[in-house]
Amino acid sequence: MVRFAGISKTYPAYRGKPGVNALQNIDFAIPRGSITGVIGRSGAGKSSLVRIINGLEKPTTGRVIVDGRDISALAGRELRLAQRSIGMIFQHFNLLSSRTAADNIALPLEIAGWSKADIKARVTELLALVGIADKHDRYPSELSGGQKQRIGIARALATRPSVLLSDEATSALDPQTTRAILDLLANINRELGVTIVLITHEMSVVRQLAKDVVVLDAGHVVESGHVADIFTHPKHPITQSFLAEVIGDSLPVSLASRIVAAPSAGGQAVIRLQVRGAGAGDTLVARLARELGLDVSLLSARIDEIGGQQVGSLVLGIPLGIPGEDAVTRTLAFLSQHQFPAEHLGYVA
Numbered sequence: 001m002v003r004f005a006g007i008s009k010t011y012p013a014y015r016g017k018p019g020v021n022a023l024q025n026i027d028f029a030i031p032r033g034s035i036t037g038v039i040g041r042s043g044a045g046k047s048s049l050v051r052i053i054n055g056l057e058k059p060t061t062g063r064v065i066v067d068g069r070d071i072s073a074l075a076g077r078e079l080r081l082a083q084r085s086i087g088m089i090f091q092h093f094n095l096l097s098s099r100t101a102a103d104n105i106a107l108p109l110e111i112a113g114w115s116k117a118d119i120k121a122r123v124t125e126l127l128a129l130v131g132i133a134d135k136h137d138r139y140p141s142e143l144s145g146g147q148k149q150r151i152g153i154a155r156a157l158a159t160r161p162s163v164l165l166s167d168e169a170t171s172a173l174d175p176q177t178t179r180a181i182l183d184l185l186a187n188i189n190r191e192l193g194v195t196i197v198l199i200t201h202e203m204s205v206v207r208q209l210a211k212d213v214v215v216l217d218a219g220h221v222v223e224s225g226h227v228a229d230i231f232t233h234p235k236h237p238i239t240q241s242f243l244a245e246v247i248g249d250s251l252p253v254s255l256a257s258r259i260v261a262a263p264s265a266g267g268q269a270v271i272r273l274q275v276r277g278a279g280a281g282d283t284l285v286a287r288l289a290r291e292l293g294l295d296v297s298l299l300s301a302r303i304d305e306i307g308g309q310q311v312g313s314l315v316l317g318i319p320l321g322i323p324g325e326d327a328v329t330r331t332l333a334f335l336s337q338h339q340f341p342a343e344h345l346g347y348v349a
């Protein structure tokens with residue numbers, strides 16, 4: 001388990017630059033064996049947080065407890081020993097170009113004083129675990145980004161850590177390789193029980209791998225909890241903006257170009273609504289038609305899944321035919337009553 005208790009981090013003023021409160025009042029726990037995403041925009045404090053977990057940075061106040069030990073209180077040899085139980089992988093892999101794949105993986109074991117025979121056996125095991133047994137004697141320059149990250153993962157796991165910190169580990173990889181690396185991390189979590197902390201600015205990474213999420217903004221935790229709960233009911237604007245990256249709020253060009261501000265006889269009002277929660281959108285159009293007696297049409301739909309819950313947006317066309325009745329007001333009231341956030345975008349002919 002990793003527990004932050006009252007953590008704050010202030011970088012002092014330096015050469016005319018003002019001091020920075022990078023983290024403030026951070027209190028949360030990452031359960032043992034979980035996969036937790038820490039998501040935030042650039043400058044939110046993610047790297048500061050991760051450096052505090054592995055003791056590379058001291059917090060200004062507070063403690064970080066990893067498996068019962070207060071990492072922030074350790075120094076010297078004690079800290080180095082504790083760091084063996086915290087592996088880390090990086091965006092740019094941080095491999096030594098003069099060493100082969102096997103020798104890169106061996107490095108932390110050499111530092112830990114393992115015998116040559118034990119190192120050889122462990123490296124062979126790790127290369128197989130990360131799926132590159134055939135790359136034993138290859139140098140980093142001969143390998144793809146995904147293969148280099150596999151070496152990074154093997155090296156991070158060499159001393160059998162209980163926690164693996166991933167600092168933007170897939171940010172330099174293409175989507176297909178990212179998927180393969182995230183699948184590998186999921187397997188490692190499942191098979192070895194390693195707690196994984198994923199530091200990322202990418203919603204797709206959190207969505208694919210994490211079960212829990214902590215949303216950081218300007219040095220504060222603004223939301224935390226299960227991925228499905230947080231992203232089906234996002235409260236903070238930052239969380240909402242991450243969600244928008246997945247579901248998008250852009251309209252198909254063919255529809256957007258037809259929307260005008262004023263209604264025309266026989267036309268339709270255009271209403272966009274957000275759908276969140278299991279199966280929420282499925283019956284909505286039918287219920288609107290039945291309960292309001294409207295011949296609603298579906299102009300566009302985009303539904304995705306996060307943590308097994310549906311999130312997305314539907315764009316509805318509401319017929320304007322009945323004089324004296326405001327179909328738009330009735331539809332918006334119905335959607336609001338059933339807690340679907342909605343907006344009236346205009347009209348199409």
Ligand SMILES: Nc1ncnc2c1ncn2[C@@H]1O[C@H](COP(=O)(O)OP(=O)(O)OP(=O)(O)O)[C@@H](O)[C@H]1O
Pocket residue numbers: 011012020021022040041042043044045046047048049201
């Ligand atoms: N060593 C340092 N000295 C001074 N300020 C720092 C230092 N490291 C980080 N900061 C500042 O602290 C704040 C948080 O930075 P941090 O790198 O932790 O954020 P981040 O979320 O990881 O951002 P990014 O994704 O861009 O790396 C920023 O305002 C940054 O400029």
